[in-house]
Amino acid sequence: MRLVKVIEGDTELLVPEHEKGPGPRATDTPVFYNPAMEMNRDTSISLLRYLDPRGMRILDSMAATGARGIRIATELEPRAVVLTDISDEAVNLILHNSRGLDVQVHKQSVEEHLLANQYRYDYVDIDPFGTPVPYLPVALRFIRRNGVLAVSATDTSVLCGTYPKKCMRVYSAAPMNNWCRHENGLRILIGHIAREAARYDRGVRPLLSYYDGHHFRTYLRVVAGAGKANESIRKLDTYRFGDIDWSLSGEIGPMWSGDLSSDDIVKGMLPLGKLTEDILALWRGEAGMSPFFYETSTLARHLKQPPPPLKDIILRLNSAGYLTVRTHFSPTAFKTEGNTETVLDAFRG
Numbered sequence: 001m002r003l004v005k006v007i008e009g010d011t012e013l014l015v016p017e018h019e020k021g022p023g024p025r026a027t028d029t030p031v032f033y034n035p036a037m038e039m040n041r042d043t044s045i046s047l048l049r050y051l052d053p054r055g056m057r058i059l060d061s062m063a064a065t066g067a068r069g070i071r072i073a074t075e076l077e078p079r080a081v082v083l084t085d086i087s088d089e090a091v092n093l094i095l096h097n098s099r100g101l102d103v104q105v106h107k108q109s110v111e112e113h114l115l116a117n118q119y120r121y122d123y124v125d126i127d128p129f130g131t132p133v134p135y136l137p138v139a140l141r142f143i144r145r146n147g148v149l150a151v152s153a154t155d156t157s158v159l160c161g162t163y164p165k166k167c168m169r170v171y172s173a174a175p176m177n178n179w180c181r182h183e184n185g186l187r188i189l190i191g192h193i194a195r196e197a198a199r200y201d202r203g204v205r206p207l208l209s210y211y212d213g214h215h216f217r218t219y220l221r222v223v224a225g226a227g228k229a230n231e232s233i234r235k236l237d238t239y240r241f242g243d244i245d246w247s248l249s250g251e252i253g254p255m256w257s258g259d260l261s262s263d264d265i266v267k268g269m270l271p272l273g274k275l276t277e278d279i280l281a282l283w284r285g286e287a288g289m290s291p292f293f294y295e296t297s298t299l300a301r302h303l304k305q306p307p308p309p310l311k312d313i314i315l316r317l318n319s320a321g322y323l324t325v326r327t328h329f330s331p332t333a334f335k336t337e338g339n340t341e342t343v344l345d346a347f348r349g
């Protein structure tokens with residue numbers, strides 16, 4: 001394996017030689033490293049910094065090169081950092097990258113490790129190839145009270161409705177491949193995690209959730225108690241989509257209908273590396289908005305007229321008293337408190 005030096009944040013790492021450029025890369029290297037996930041790791045650092053990690057025990061359970069856990073140990077001052085991976089090559093590289101740092105490294109699966117270290121971790125990171133579903137039970141069961149569970153999912157085509165039968169098998173939910181597919185997918189993922197947590201009398205509270213082109217990511221506070229679990233389950237809903245809008249109680253879902261992110265968290269997080277002020281501004285605008293958004297291209301098709309500039313629609317709706325914001329799910333879409341009639345009026349100008 002040919003290794004190259006990279007610097008992420010304040011941390012220098014040796015990683016397998018990789019193709020540069022955006023998007024996920026097919027990799028035949030024995031240890032996984034995706035430079036396009038740097039923003040994902042920058043976000044972990046920014047979020048943990050806001051949460052104050054000093055008393056926290058952190059588990060980077062699928063560490064690969066160790067990039068995330070080593071950055072957390074280097075750039076923050078948590079109480080403890082443990083990195084695990086099932087691959088020999090990965091563990092050797094993590095040991096090399098973490099020389100001189102006060103971290104523990106284990107060649108163990110996340111399942112084995114959490115079973116052996118029950119209720120030890122305040123933060124557990126699950127960053128698998130594809131779906132996180134197989135690893136959720138052990139993580140939800142054995143994370144500490146009020147711990148933070150961070151989950152990535154790269155099976156976006158399943159969650160977004162390209163393979164609806166597979167989504168039903170894996171997530172017990174019906175997706176839809178429409179203009180809102182990325183938000184549907186993220187909400188199906190969180191809905192599944194909420195149902196899985198409820199089996200262990202635990203509820204979930206999203207701190208930050210987003211889609212970024214080739215993966216979903218959600219950070220959830222896992223809260224203990226049957227009441228909290230019931231509260232989370234009440235936030236599951238199904239929806240029906242029409243050509244341009246949606247209504248409650250339909251065939252899509254079940255999915256999480258509550259907030260995707262906490263207002264306090266996104267307001268408190270600071271930009272870092274690839275996590276820019278622009279991205280944070282989008283997340284901040286959307287926090288607290290109801291599910292789903294209007295897409296200008298579908299509205300244009302529906303009304304058979306070219307779309308006005310997005311900023312004009314947003315201005316018109318806000319001036320009419322309906323809070324309206326851009327969404328990170330699509331650069332040509334908006335979320336609004338206005339109803340479809342109001343939106344169509346604003347679109348017509």
Ligand SMILES: C[S@@+](CC[C@H](N)C(=O)[O-])C[C@H]1O[C@@H](n2cnc3c(N)ncnc32)[C@H](O)[C@@H]1O
Nearest residue numbers: 032061062063064085086087109110127128129
């Ligand atoms: C997508 S990579 C992780 C990337 C890494 N977190 C990063 O930020 O660069 C997935 C890693 O999980 C490891 N893995 C797969 N199954 C595992 C399991 N059950 N427990 C622990 N690690 C596992 C793989 O060997 C691989 O290194």
